[in-house]
Amino acid sequence: SQTFGSATAKQNHAERDKMRIEVQVNRMIFVQPHQNMKLVEVVVTPYTGTWHVAADFYKKWRATWYVVPHRADWITKVSAWQQLQINSSEDYLNFPYKDLVSYAKDCKKYGVNAIQLTGWNLGGQDRCTPSHDVDSRLGSFDDLKKAIAESQKMGVNILLFTKFTWAEVTWDGFPQYKDYVAWTRSLDECDHGGYSYNTYSQFKNITIRRFKVLCMQEQGCRDALKREFQKCLDLGANGMVYDENQHHAGHWQCFNPNHHHAGPAPLHQGADLLGRDFLEMVQKQHPDFVMCGEGCYDLQAKYYITYARQDVNQIAASRYIDPELPLAIAVTR
Numbered sequence: 001s002q003t004f005g006s007a008t009a010k011q012n013h014a015e016r017d018k019m020r021i022e023v024q025v026n027r028m029i030f031v032q033p034h035q036n037m038k039l040v041e042v043v044v045t046p047y048t049g050t051w052h053v054a055a056d057f058y059k060k061w062r063a064t065w066y067v068v069p070h071r072a073d074w075i076t077k078v079s080a081w082q083q084l085q086i087n088s089s090e091d092y093l094n095f096p097y098k099d100l101v102s103y104a105k106d107c108k109k110y111g112v113n114a115i116q117l118t119g120w121n122l123g124g125q126d127r128c129t130p131s132h133d134v135d136s137r138l139g140s141f142d143d144l145k146k147a148i149a150e151s152q153k154m155g156v157n158i159l160l161f162t163k164f165t166w167a168e169v170t171w172d173g174f175p176q177y178k179d180y181v182a183w184t185r186s187l188d189e190c191d192h193g194g195y196s197y198n199t200y201s202q203f204k205n206i207t208i209r210r211f212k213v214l215c216m217q218e219q220g221c222r223d224a225l226k227r228e229f230q231k232c233l234d235l236g237a238n239g240m241v242y243d244e245n246q247h248h249a250g251h252w253q254c255f256n257p258n259h260h261h262a263g264p265a266p267l268h269q270g271a272d273l274l275g276r277d278f279l280e281m282v283q284k285q286h287p288d289f290v291m292c293g294e295g296c297y298d299l300q301a302k303y304y305i306t307y308a309r310q311d312v313n314q315i316a317a318s319r320y321i322d323p324e325l326p327l328a329i330a331v332t333r
Contacts, residue, residue, distance in 0.1 A: 030253070030264040055320055062298070062321065069279065069302060072238065072288035074113065074157065075326050081114040081159070082107055083330075087124035087135060089209050090199040097139035097147050100158070104151035115151065116241050118161035120144065126195060126209050128171040129163040132228040145235050157238040159292065164225045164274065165244055166192055166211030174212075180221035181212040182254035182267060189213075192249035215254040216270030217261045226277055233281065239290030241307065245271065246295050268297075275303035292328065301325055 023044055031037045043061075047053045084103060086094050095103075100117065107115060119125035122133040134141045148158045167177035182190040190213035196202035214221055232240050248271070253264040275291075279302075282289045293304035298321065300306075306318075307328035319327065 032263050035262070051315065051317070052320060055317060059321055066302065068324070070283075070287055071305070071326065072290055075239075075290050075305065076324075079114060080112045081116055081328060082112050083116040083118055085118045085125060086138060087119035088197050088199075089119075089124050089127035090197070090202060090207065091124065092198060093124075093137060095138075097134070097144040100144075100147040101150045104154060104156040104158075107156045108154050113155060114157040114159055114239075116159045116161060118241075120160060121162075123168075123171065125161065125197070126163070127168055128173065129166050129168045129211070130177070130214070130225060130228050131171065131173055132160075132162060132231045141235070148235055148237050152236075152238055157290075159239040159241050159290065160232050160235065160237045161243060162229070162232060162240045163243050164228065165214060165248065165271070167214055169210050169212060177212070177214065177221075177224065179258065180214050180218050180224070181256070182215040182248070182251060183256040184251065185253075185255050185264070187255060187257075190249065190251040190254070211249070213248050213251050213267070215256060215259060215261075215265065215267065216274045217254060217265035217267070218259045218270075222270075222274050222277055225274060226281065229278055229281065233285050233289065238286075238288065239292060242291065242293045242304065245275075245293040245304065246297050246300065272299065275300060279303045298322075 025042050027039065029037060029039075045054075045057050047057065082103075084094075084100075085092075086097075086100075097120070100115070103115060107113070120134070120138070122128040122131045122135050124135065134144055138144075151158055167174055167181065184190055192211035192213060194208040194210045196205070196208055199207065201207040214225075216222055216225070229240075248267040251267060253266055254261070254270075255264045259265070278291060282291065291304045293300055293306055295308045296304050296306040298318070301322065305326040305328070307330065309330045318325065
């Protein structure tokens with residue numbers, strides 16, 4: 001007998017000489033009448049060996065367009081970060097801005113050189129997004145700016161937790177973003193269900209803060225988000241952690257007929273334009289400002305370093321593709 005897959009397995013089995021793999025590439029093309037569109041090429045390359053061989057094909061292509069952005073010196077070294085939630089979306093006020101300095105002193109003592117400050121903005125984590133105003137219940141703008149400066153003076157970098165992808169619907173300022181909401185093909189608004197954190201009513205799916213997906217292809221939307229990002233730069237922090245920058249709640253295109261883009265617009269392309277805008281702002285005002293994104297797809301490495309959560313079985317493809325890309329991995333307890 002012959003073992004399936006062995007070198008002699010195809011002997012006396014003529015049909016195996018015709019074995020093949022068929023690859024189908026299906027694309028949904030959305031164009032307006034009398035318009036033309038040039039499709040992006042699809043390249044399929046067979047290979048023999050481990051996944052590393054396949055990744056090498058990708059790495060070669062990646063080198064034709066990827067340019068390493070400027071990075072602060074401290075981010076190129078091994079470091080430890082601590083995440084602090086100063087306020088949740090359900091008014092869990094942990095400490096005022098001025099007390100950030102005391103946490104920074106402990107970080108300095110134990111060799112932690114960065115604090116990811118979550119929930120510092122108006123309403124707390126996931127609330128009032130994309131507003132990046134300070135919350136007066138925690139202190140003033142100057143209180144936070146001073147605390148950031150004192151913390152960074154002792155060598156503990158402050159990374160502000162940010163969100164720019166959604167507009168939170170219970171926020172009083174939501175109407176100013178309503179015109180920028182992305183629509184589905186059925187002309188419904190694109191939704192995100194939100195998250196539950198630490199209150200019974202949220203776990204019962206009652207007071208979860210719901211989001212609308214923003215269309216960053218719309219220039220007015222990007223201008224508004226740039227104004228919010230400017231507030232982070234003005235606080236003097238050495239970086240930000242841009243939460244959920246890599247997805248749009250499962251939505252891929254905006255069909256909002258009131259927007260200025262022609263036909264349905266790819267939402268990820270809009271996010272790329274915003275990343276470019278943010279990078280330009282950083283280059284002008286604070287070149288060492290660290291832009292960090294959550295689980296970035298590779299194209300976003302032009303702008304952001306990345307943080308992720310991985311289990312022990314993950315394949316380190318990102319590290320193999322770019323050995324020098326800073327990656328922050330969460331350690332939870």
